[in-house]
Amino acid sequence: MKYDCIVKNGLVVYPERTLKADIGIARETIGKVAPPGELEGKEEIDAQGCYVLPGVIDPHTHPVYMDNISDLSRTAVWGGVTTVIHYAYARPGDSLIEKIEQYREEGESTSYIDFALHGGLFETMKQADEIPEAFRLGVTSFKVFMSYAKLGWMTDDYAMTKAMDIISSNGGMAAVHAETGLAIDYIQDKLLAEKADFAERFLETSPDVAEAEGIFRAVSIGKLMGCPVYIPHISSSEGLKVIRFLKTNGFKVYAETCPQYLGLTWDELKARGPLGKVGPAIKTENDRKALWKAVEEGVIDTIGSDHAPKDKKEKDDFFDAPYGSPEVETMLPVVWQYGVNTGIITPNRVAALLSENSAKITGLFPQKGRLDPGSDADMVIFDPAEKWIVSARNQHTNATYTLFEGKELLGRVKRVLSRGKLILDGDNFLGEKGDGRFLKSKAGKWPWR
Ligand SMILES: [Zn+2]
Structure with missing residues (x-):
């Protein structure tokens, strides 16, 4: 034929x-x-x-800042990404189901590439009751934050336990931004009172131990409820120690890191002020090396971009500047540069980390994730x-920096x-707006390999 x-x-x-x-x-x-x-x-x-690699699947994108769903999918294509999984954030006062439907409609009419959705819960006690309906719509993974109480984003342990109970009984997966939120808030308040230089002391406000503690607590609560937990954007050596412990002891945990943690350190970013402010913070060379070791050894399952370009400038006030950066377009070449060109990983591992593993964890496999x-x-x-x-001039995001x-x-x-x-x-x-289709996920099937 x-x-x-x-x-x-x-x-x-x-x-x-x-x-x-x-x-x-x-x-x-x-x-x-x-x-x-x-x-x-x-x-x-x-x-x-x-x-010829399988199209990159980015399991971690936020199409609500400088790039909307359409813009994000376009800059993604320039980076070799063919599937994005957006976080459909239901802010306090929002209905989770309405948000999912809104993202789906916007995606179906404007996305250049296929997409799936994670739910994002901010008013978790209330919104968790909408989770079973979300499953019927094809959304099977749900994120909560253990941090950012001052922004009104934090989910406490009681509400997180409730959400994980409901997610687990429907056969899905939780995703948790894992950091000891209230301790971080206290540290920030103390630095504010001292009129400290926040750029200089940024790492104190996103400590590695806080990440480690958050991961351990989130995955432990997951275990109590029988719920697999996906930890996005792991940034530290301390966090990885906990991931290793949990994995070797049979906890259901998936580990993601991002290109910004694999390619950069706060030492070199500091001069760019608020532009380098992402949460969790990009940490030290020691952390960067530990992340590569974990990638090499298969402790890290996926790499996602956490693409969240925010409107900010180098001279803005550091403390007031929002967290986030444009990442989706540079993800594949950055991982290649710092991983393959240095001999740490093979192109084969790139296919696993940037495509097949994400497809399996979110249940998009084998439609996506492999050249079969x-x-x-x-x-x-x-x-x-x-x-x-x-x-920034050769990038296709609306952000004016990279x-x-x-x-x-x-x-x-x-x-x-x-x-x-x-x-x-x-x-x-050559892409066409609206060509992207909504993909129903089946996240959390364990074991996923
Ligand atoms: Zn994120």
Whole structure:
């Protein structure tokens, strides 16, 4: 048979092997993966000299700041991302179900790529009662915050236990921003009273031990309720010690870190003031190294971007500046630069960390996450030999800055296919608004491997 399109001569990457192969695409899915030259296609895409990776799945995005769902999905494509999982935040006073429906409608009409949703609970005692209905809508993972009490975001242990009980009895997964929130608030208040320089002392307000404590408490409550817990954005060596302990002792925990923690340290970011303010804080070189070790050893399951570009400038007041940065477009090349080019991980591990593992944990597998026959033809053609320099000017987010400004990276996204359609071809963006489909998740199936 003649395929609609073949991607030929590339190095096709799976978590367990790399094949020199051609991929035949029939409509929206992969039809066959075969040795070079065996397949025929009406159209051909030459991937000579490039890796063909499964489309990146970003399990951690926030489309409510400078990039809305449409903008976020567009900057994501430039970074090789073909599926995003947004946090649908239900702020105090909001209905979780209304928020989920609103995100879904906005996504279906404006997203360039497929998307799923996590719920986000801020008024957890009340909103937790809406969780069973959310499952019927295809949302099966729900985040709470153990921190940010002053912003009105914090969920206390009682409410978190209730939410995990309901999530668990429906077969889903909790996600927890794990930090000892009230201790951090006290430390901040004390520094405020001292009129301290917050940029200088930022790490004191997001201590590694607070992350470790939060992780242990969240996953322990999960165990009491039989609820798997996903820990996003792990940033510290201390946090990883707890993750290792929990994993070796049979607790149901999934661990995520982000490119900003793998590529940067607070020492080098400090000069950029509020731009580098993200929560949890980007910490020390020791933490960065510990994170890579955990990635290498498989203690970290997924890498997500935590893309949350906020409107702020270097000269703004540090304490008042919001947490967050644009990350989705640089995620793959940054992980490649600091992980693959340094020899810490292989391209195969990239396929696992940035695609297959996230698909399995959220239940999108095998439709997403792997270049197998029958799966959606979502793929990234990545040139490992192209050098480029990151600058806010060559990024496609609405943010006017990037934390990786001036960094030279080796390896660049060249082409992106979403369900068989070429949506990025070099410098040409070919995606269409509204092409993205809503994906129902089935998170929390344990064990996920
Ligand atoms: Zn986040």
